[in-house]
Structure formats: C-alpha cells, structure tokens
Amino acid sequence: MDILVCVKRVPDTSTNEIEVNDAGTDIERDDLVYSINEWDNYAVEEALQIVDRVGGSVTVAAVGDDESDEVLRRAMAMGVENAMLLSGDAFAGLDGRGVATVLQAAAKTKGIDLILTGAQADDGCAQVGGMLAAMLDQPFASLVNMIEVESDKTLKIGREVEGGEQEISRIELPCVLSIQTGINEPRYVGVRGIRKVASVEIPTMDAAALGLTAEALAPQVERLDYFTPEVGAGAEMLEGSTEEMVAKLIEMLQAKGGMK
Amino acid sequence: MTQIFAYIAHKDGVADDTALELLTAAAAIAPNAPVTAIVAGNAPQLDAVAEALAQGFAEVWKFSSDSLAQPNAEIIRPVLASALPAGSIVLMGHDTFAMDMAPGLSIKRDVPFVSDVVGVDGLAGDVLTLVRQEYGGQVSAHVQTNVAGGAVLTLRAGSFAPAEGAGSGQIVDKSGEIGEPAMRRVFLEMAAAEVDDVDISKEDVLVSIGRGIGDEENIEIAQELAEAMGGVVACSRPIVDARWMNRSRQVGTSGQTVKPKVYLACGISGSFQHLGGIKGSPFIVAINTNPKAPIFQAADVGIVADILDFLPELTEAINGE
Ligand SMILES: Cc1cc2nc3c(=O)[nH]c(=O)nc-3n(C[C@H](O)[C@H](O)[C@H](O)COP(=O)(O)OP(=O)(O)OC[C@H]3O[C@@H](n4cnc5c(N)ncnc54)[C@H](O)[C@@H]3O)c2cc1C
Numbered sequence: 001m002d003i004l005v006c007v008k009r010v011p012d013t014s015t016n017e018i019e020v021n022d023a024g025t026d027i028e029r030d031d032l033v034y035s036i037n038e039w040d041n042y043a044v045e046e047a048l049q050i051v052d053r054v055g056g057s058v059t060v061a062a063v064g065d066d067e068s069d070e071v072l073r074r075a076m077a078m079g080v081e082n083a084m085l086l087s088g089d090a091f092a093g094l095d096g097r098g099v100a101t102v103l104q105a106a107a108k109t110k111g112i113d114l115i116l117t118g119a120q121a122d123d124g125c126a127q128v129g130g131m132l133a134a135m136l137d138q139p140f141a142s143l144v145n146m147i148e149v150e151s152d153k154t155l156k157i158g159r160e161v162e163g164g165e166q167e168i169s170r171i172e173l174p175c176v177l178s179i180q181t182g183i184n185e186p187r188y189v190g191v192r193g194i195r196k197v198a199s200v201e202i203p204t205m206d207a208a209a210l211g212l213t214a215e216a217l218a219p220q221v222e223r224l225d226y227f228t229p230e231v232g233a234g235a236e237m238l239e240g241s242t243e244e245m246v247a248k249l250i251e252m253l254q255a256k257g258g259m260k
Numbered sequence: 261m262t263q264i265f266a267y268i269a270h271k272d273g274v275a276d277d278t279a280l281e282l283l284t285a286a287a288a289i290a291p292n293a294p295v296t297a298i299v300a301g302n303a304p305q306l307d308a309v310a311e312a313l314a315q316g317f318a319e320v321w322k323f324s325s326d327s328l329a330q331p332n333a334e335i336i337r338p339v340l341a342s343a344l345p346a347g348s349i350v351l352m353g354h355d356t357f358a359m360d361m362a363p364g365l366s367i368k369r370d371v372p373f374v375s376d377v378v379g380v381d382g383l384a385g386d387v388l389t390l391v392r393q394e395y396g397g398q399v400s401a402h403v404q405t406n407v408a409g410g411a412v413l414t415l416r417a418g419s420f421a422p423a424e425g426a427g428s429g430q431i432v433d434k435s436g437e438i439g440e441p442a443m444r445r446v447f448l449e450m451a452a453a454e455v456d457d458v459d460i461s462k463e464d465v466l467v468s469i470g471r472g473i474g475d476e477e478n479i480e481i482a483q484e485l486a487e488a489m490g491g492v493v494a495c496s497r498p499i500v501d502a503r504w505m506n507r508s509r510q511v512g513t514s515g516q517t518v519k520p521k522v523y524l525a526c527g528i529s530g531s532f533q534h535l536g537g538i539k540g541s542p543f544i545v546a547i548n549t550n551p552k553a554p555i556f557q558a559a560d561v562g563i564v565a566d567i568l569d570f571l572p573e574l575t576e577a578i579n580g581e
Binding site: 014158220228234 | 450
C-alpha cells in the first residue's frame with residue numbers, strides 16, 4: 001500500500017499562549033514553539049503501522065514555507081522514507097481549498113492508494129481531507145480511529161461519532177481518510193533520530209512544478225483580522241495567596257455540595 | 261434571491277437541537293430568504309422528523325431511502341450536489357457528520373466553505389462576513405467570502421439562539437433524486453461506547469484533568485483530591501489519547517456528558533468539544549496557568565495557578581479540616 005500523509009507545521013497550543021498582535025493582522029509569532037499538528041502525528045504513525053503490516057511505502061507532504069521541512073524531517077525520523085515540501089511564493093495566503101488543490105496536484109505525481117490527513121489543524125477548519133477527496137473523486141471518511149486493511153481493494157474503518165460511539169464501515173481504495181487523535185500511540189522521536197535525517201535532501205515543488213496557476217489557487221475565503229474573543233460573563237477570579245484561595249474555594253465547594 | 265437550506269441531523273426519530281439554531285443563523289445571513297430544511301434517512305423515523313421540522317421551517321425536503329438508514333455522507337453528498345438550486349447557501353451543524361460531508365459538498369458545488377462558524381456579521385452585497393475561532397478558542401477571526409454563487413457553512417452548536425417555529429410548513433418528498441446510491445463506503449455496524457466500573461455521568465463531584473497534568477504519574481495528585489472531596493477523576497481527551505485513563509472517563513462531545521454538582525477543570529483549556537460535555541451548567545471551577553484560557557469564560561470560579569502545586573495544597577487543607 002502506497003500511502004501519502006499530509007502534515008502541517010503549527011504553533012503548539014498546549015505550550016503557547018496564543019495572542020493577537022497589536023495590529024490584529026496575525027497572532028503574535030515571536031517566541032512561539034512550533035510542532036507537527038497533533039492530528040497529523042497520529043496519521044504518520046498509522047501509515048507506518050499499516051506499511052509494517054502489509055508492505056508498501058509512506059510519503060509525507062507539507063504545504064508551507066522552508067521551515068516546514070522540520071515536520072517532514074520529524075516524520076522521516078519516525079521511519080517515513082519519502083518527503084515532499086510544497087513551497088513557493090504562489091502558496092502564501094492559501095485558504096483550505098488552495099491547500100487541498102496543491103495536495104491533490106502533488107498526489108497525482110505519485111501512485112498513491114491511500115491518503116491520510118489529520119482531522120483538523122490549528123484553525124479548526126477540518127476541511128482539507130474532505131476537499132482533497134472530492135477533488136480526486138475518491139471516497140472519504142473523517143475522524144477515522146481504526147483502520148484494517150482487508151485487501152488491496154478495501155479497508156475496514158472506524159469513525160468516531162458523538163457520545164463515544166464508533167461507526168464501522170467498509171471503504172473502497174483509493175480513498176482519503178482524516179485521522180482522529182487516539183487511533184494509535186505515536187512513537188517517540190528522539191534527538192538522535194532527528195539528527196540522522198538532518199541532512200537528507202527533501203525535494204521541493206512549487207506551483208510551476210505542479211502545473212498550478214494563480215487562478216486555481218486564489219482564495220475564496222479570506223481572513224480579515226484576528227481579535228481577542230469577546231469576554232462573556234466569565235469566572236469570578238480568586239486572588240491572593242495560595243492559602244487564601246484554597247480557603248475561599250473550600251467555602252464555595254461546601255456551599256455547592258462539592259464536599260462529602 | 262438567496263435561498264438557504266439547513267441540513268438537519270437526527271437520531272432515533274428526533275431532530276438535532278441545532279435545527280432551530282440554524283434558522284436563527286439563516287436570518288442573520290439574509291433576513292428575508294426562504295429557509296428549507298433538508299432531512300435524509302429512512303421511514304418511519306424520517307417521517308416523524310420531517311413532521312416535527314415542518315413546525316419550524318416553511319418547507320422541508322425529505323430524502324428517504326433504505327440506503328440512508330444510517331447517515332452516509334458518501335451517498336447524500338452527490339445527491340445534494342445535484343438537487344440544490346444554483347446559488348444556494350447550505351447550513352449544517354458543525355458535527356461529526358458535517359465533517360464528513362460539508363468540505364466535499366463545497367468542492368462538488370464549486371462554492372466557498374466556512375466551517376465551525378460561531379457568529380454572523382452580515383451580508384453586504386454578496387460578501388458575507390463571519391466569525392470563527394482558532395487555536396482551540398484562544399483567538400477569534402473575522403472571515404469573509406463571496407456567496408453570490410452559494411456557499412456551504414457549518415455552525416457551532418450553541419452559538420445561535422434557537423428560533424421560534426414559523427408554523428406549519430410543507431413537506432416535499434425528494435426521494436426520487438437519490439437514484440442508484442453510490443456505495444463506495446458501506447456502513448457495517450455501530451460499536452457502542454466503552455463502559456467502566458465508574459460511571460462519571462452519575463457522580464456529584466468530578467476532578468477533571470487535562471493536558472496540564474503533564475505526566476501520567478501526576479494523576480495521583482488528582483486522585484487524592486477526588487478522594488478527599490468524595491468524587492472521582494474525569495479527564496479531557498488528550499489524557500485518553502495518551503492511554504493514561506479509559507475512554508469512559510472522557511468528558512466531551514466524543515466522550516461522556518456529565519452533570520455533577522461541582523466540576524473542577526484542572527489544566528484544561530476549555531475547547532468547545534470539552535465544554536459540550538458539561539452542558540448541565542454545574543458549578544465549574546477552573547484552575548489553569550494561562551489567565552486567557554477559554555475555560556475561564558465557561559467557569560464560575562477561576563484560579564490562575566499551577567495545578568501541580570495547587571491541587572496538593574487543596575487536598576491537604578480539606579483533609580486537615
Ligand atoms: C471531533 C472532535 C471531538 C473531540 N471531542 C473531545 C471530547 O469529547 N473531550 C475533550 O476534552 N476534547 C475533545 N476534543 C479535543 C479538543 O478539541 C481539545 O483538543 C482538548 O479538549 C484539549 O484538551 P486539554 O484542554 O486537556 O488540553 P490543552 O488544550 O492542551 O490545554 C491544556 C491547558 O492546561 C494548561 N496548563 C498547562 N500546564 C498547567 C499546569 N501545570 N497547571 C495548570 N494549568 C496548566 C494550559 O494553559 C492549557 O490551557 C475533540 C476534538 C475533535 C476534533
């Protein structure tokens with residue numbers, strides 16, 4: 001099975017406080033820690049596990065600037081053989097549809113049986129996988145949390161739905177699946193592994209190489225600004241020393257029945 | 261004139277709560293546009309849903325087929341792509357089915373797609389301005405798109421107040437449009453949620469931990485506090501993904517819905533999927549190092565502190581009394 005995994009380099013929300021810059025044109029990017037999009041990390045691991053079981057190859061592709069090679073190298077340190085960096089001036093300011101357009105052009109440069117994306121990324125749009133499938137006219141399933149290879153024609157998959165239930169289906173190959181967190185336990189990537197692939201040459205493709213015109217990439221959805229979310233009623237914030245806050249909280253908890 | 265369609269999810273013969281929220285959002289987009297509800301499924305449940313929706317919507321399109329006994333985006337998407345009139349704006353709740361269906365529908369109809377919309381700023385000419393959130397709700401953004409040719413939008417549950425029903429609508433049977441369904445993805449079965457010895461949905465006190473707990477061994481700190489308070493430990497999704505706790509302990513839309521008297525959110529950022537599990541508005545206490553964490557908007561009481569220091573102090577004080 002030849003698998004393409006689409007990965008994105010994003011600011012890590014679990015370690016960063018994300019704030020809007022003064023002009024409201026972007027988030028404050030100084031001092032941000034970047035990492036691979038959490039959902040994509042599970043997708044890379046899943047691809048590697050599938051190939052371990054049934055054979056084949058894994059390629060990772062990222063649309064982004066030069067620094068995106070960092071997440072490609074991280075995937076290579078996990079065991080992925082091939083990477084493609086999809087980069088160039090024409091790819092600045094793409095919307096989700098533009099990203100999907102670039103990825104489908106890249107997918108067509110290789111024989112691919114299965115494409116995996118993360119279920120969503122930092123913008124929470126959850127759109128690239130579904131758009132990519134429609135562009136390639138392949139079947140799609142989102143929020144996949146189980147994959148079993150049945151044959152070279154079909155997969156048995158589980159999708160996560162509300163309330164913790166899992167919807168089990170059979171899907172035809174080639175197809176596109178967006179991967180939900182928790183599908184596997186992504187392997188640890190050590191500094192040693194990263195160092196090993198540090199000097200690997202990663203092929204870069206731009207719009208011309210992919211045969212894409214500016215028109216095909218023109219955004220349909222544009223972000224006007226960023227702003228700090230409107231503050232609703234909000235919490236009553238406790239202040240003071242730890243002892244004072246603890247004492248006040250215990251009083252409140254007792255009043256609300258939160259104490260045996 | 262803009263025509264708006266609202267795709268309504270349903271389960272066990274009952275329309276999703278978001279149905280009337282979509283009607284409110286539609287009015288915010290185009291106050292006078294006719295709004296048609298769309299439901300897909302099979303009889304008899306579908307008929308009950310269609311009739312209930314006709315109380316709120318002026319028109320209801322019904323797509324009935326045995327192949328739709330389970331929602332299957334791969335079947336419905338091509339049907340809608342061809343059945344909807346040009347220029348239509350399609351609204352859906354931002355749920356797991358919409359994630360399956362909506363992005364591809366926008367491509368097949370060649371219209372813009374905006375997902376997980378939390379606000380509508382209005383239509384100026386053909387340009388629609390919407391509000392979204394990014395980075396797990398830490399920042400908001402206005403986005404703009406030209407809807408002259410139509411659009412597909414998914415809307416976050418709870419972001420729009422439910423509208424008043426408009427009276428008795430007309431049900432139109434569109435089942436003939438389904439034709440020979442595409443079967444590239446076939447439903448096999450629904451696997452039930454995991455169960456555990458502890459049922460967090462029945463507890464009065466939940467000490468809920470999130471990624472802020474940092475390490476598996478730190479969970480002990482939360483367990484000691486829960487014990488002191490006479491409650492149990494629950495968690496956000498990353499804790500389950502890391503295999504530190506069972507899925508049955510996960511609070512949220514893809515986990516359990518809980519209604520304790522007191523909910524202590526410890527090192528949890530407050531994503532909408534997590535908050536979706538504590539809708540019963542218990543007394544929420546949030547403890548987080550980031551004063552701007554979205555959880556402080558949903559909580560009743562907030563404490564800016566490191567849970568690794570604060571929880572043991574709280575436990576000690578409770579036990580010492
Ligand atoms: C379809 C779908 C369904 C989902 N369903 C669910 C669901 O059911 N339940 C769920 O929870 N999530 C769900 N999620 C995931 C959700 O979007 C968030 O990713 C998740 O809730 C984040 O968990 P968290 O708050 O623990 O982690 P984070 O968002 O990483 O937040 C960690 C927080 O801890 C704080 N912190 C860090 N260190 C400390 C410390 N020492 N002391 C105090 N605070 C600290 C940080 O400031 C931060 O606010 C779902 C996502 C999708 C796409």
